[in-house]
Amino acid sequence: MTQLVTEQEQQEAVKALTDLISVPSFNQPAEDGAPFGRGIRNALDKMMEICKSLGFKTYEDPDGYYGYAEVGEGDKIFGVICHLDTVPAGDPKTWEHDPFKGTVVNDAVYGRGSQDDKGPGIAALFAVKALMDRGYQFNQRIRFIYGTDEEILWRGIAQYNKKESQIDSGISPDAEFPLIYAEKGLQQSYLVGPGTDQLKLSLKNAFNAVPDKAVYDGPKQDEVKAALDKHGFKYTSDDHSITVLGKSVHAMLAPEGTNAVLRLAIALNDVFDFKPLKFIGELFKEDATGSNVFGKVEDESGQLTMNISSLEINEKETRMQIDLRIPVTVDRDKLLKTLQEKVAPYDLKYVHFDYVAPLYVPKDSKLIQTLMDVYKEQAGDSSATPQISGGATFARTMNNCVAFGGMLPTTPDYMHQANEQWPLKDMFKAMEIYAQAIKRLCVD
Ligand SMILES: [Zn+2]
Secondary structure (H helix, E strand, C coil): CCCCCCHHHHHHHHHHHHHHHCCCCECCCCECCECCCHHHHHHHHHHHHHHHHCCCEEEECCCCCEEEEEECCCCCEEEEEEECCECCCCCHHHCCCCCCCCEEECCEEECCCCCCCHHHHHHHHHHHHHHHHCCCCCCCEEEEEEECCCCCCCHHHHHHHHHCCCCCEEEECCEECCCEEEECEEEEEEEEEECCCCCCEEECCCCCECCCEEEECCCCHHHHHHHHHHHCCCEEECCCCEEEECECCEHHHHHHCECHHHHHHHHHHHHCCCHHHHHHHHHHCCCCCCHHHHCCCEECCEECEEEEEEEEECCCEEEEEEEEEECCCCCHHHHHHHHHHHHHHHCCEEEEEEEECCEECCCCCHHHHHHHHHHHHHHCCCCCCCEEECCCCHHHHCCCEEECCEECCCCCCCCCCCCCEEEHHHHHHHHHHHHHHHHHHHCC
16 A cells, blocks of 8 residues: 655654644643633644644634634544643653753654643644645535543533534544544432431542542441451450551543452441442442443443442431443433332432443444554555553543544553653554554544
8 A cells, every 4th residue: 555644744743743742731720711821822833833734724712712724625523632731741850951942853743742731632633634645625514623621521522512604524533543433421429318416527539539548436346346346347445446448540441459448338338328328238239330220231341340439327317429431332310210219118319420421432333444444555564453441531521432542552652741842653563554544534
C-alpha cells in the first residue's frame, strides 16, 4: 500500500505540535472568555490558527468552551474528537527538560500534552492535511472537535453537544490502538431512608473508589467487635473506636476490592435493629457485582459492578452513595426500576445523581471493521481485536464514535507523567494509520 503521509507533512506536524505544547493549557481559575483559565483558551486560539492555516473552516465558541475545524462538503459529519487541556506538569524537578518548551529530544516530541492529547490530535489533523495535499475530495464533512475540559468534568464538550450539530460517526484519538468500542454506562446515585437515634455513622468517601477503612465510634463496641469476629472481618480498635479494614480499588473493579463500609454495615446489622442496615446485611452483603439484588447482569462488556462507598446515618436520615457500572447492552431503566423495588422494603428511596451514557458501537459495524482492517495492515498485527475499557474516553460523548489510537501498544506510556514524550516513529505511524482510515471512510 502506498504511503499517504509524506515527510513534509510529518515535519509540519512536528512543528505544529511543538508550537502547541509551548502554550501551557492545564486548568486554572476562570477568566472572561476563558472558563478553564487563560492557558487553555490560548491553546484553543492556537489550534484554530493552525487549522485555518491548513485550509480548514473554523468555529471558536466565543465563551471559550470548544472549537471545531471542518473540511469537505455534505450533510454527514465524520468527527475527530480531541482535547486541548492537559494535566499540570507537577514537580518541575522531575522533568529533564522544560515541559512547555515544545522540543524534539532523542527522536521524540517532548513536553506536556505530547501523548495526551495534543500529539494524537495533531497527528490526525495532519493525516487529513496529507489527504488534502493529494487532492482527495471528501464524501462528507470531516470535523475536528476540540474539548477544553477533558481532564476534569468534560464541560467543554457538553457545551458543544448543547449548541452544535451531532456527528454521524467518528473517532477520538485519545487512547490506544487498535480501538475501544465499549465502555459501560456510569450511574451514580443515592439511597436515602429514615434516620435513627440508635447509632450515628459518617462514612463519606468518593463515588469511584472502594473504601478500605470504616470507623465506628458509637455504642455497643464489644458487640460490634464480636460481630466482626464472627464474620472474620479484619479491624483494629482502641478505647473508643473500631476501624474496619478493607482493600481499596477503583469502583470499576469493585468485585476485586474489599469494602470496609459494607463490612462494618454487616456487623452493625447483627447488633442494631434498623431497616436500612438490613439492605446491606441481609440482601446486598458483600457482592459488588450486585448479583444478590439483580441476579447475574453481564454481557460482552463485562459484568455489572455496584460500589456502595458512603454510609451516613443520623437522627434525620440514612444516606448511601452508590456507583453502578452498567454493561453496554443492559436496559438501564429496567435495572434502576428493579433497584427501586428491591430497596423499598428497607425504607430506602432511590435518588439520581449523575449518569454518563455507555460507549458502544457493534463490532460488525462498517466503522469498526474499516478501522480494524487499516490498523492490522499498518501495524502488521493480524491478531489485533477491538477492546473494552473500564474507563471513560471522549468517544462516549458522541454518536457512533470509538476511541482509536493514538498510542501503539508498544509506545511507552507517559500520559499524566513527568517527561511526557511521543517517539517520532510512533507519531508518524499513527499519522499514516489515521490517513489510511479516514481515506477509506471519507473518500471514494
Ligand atoms: Zn486525554
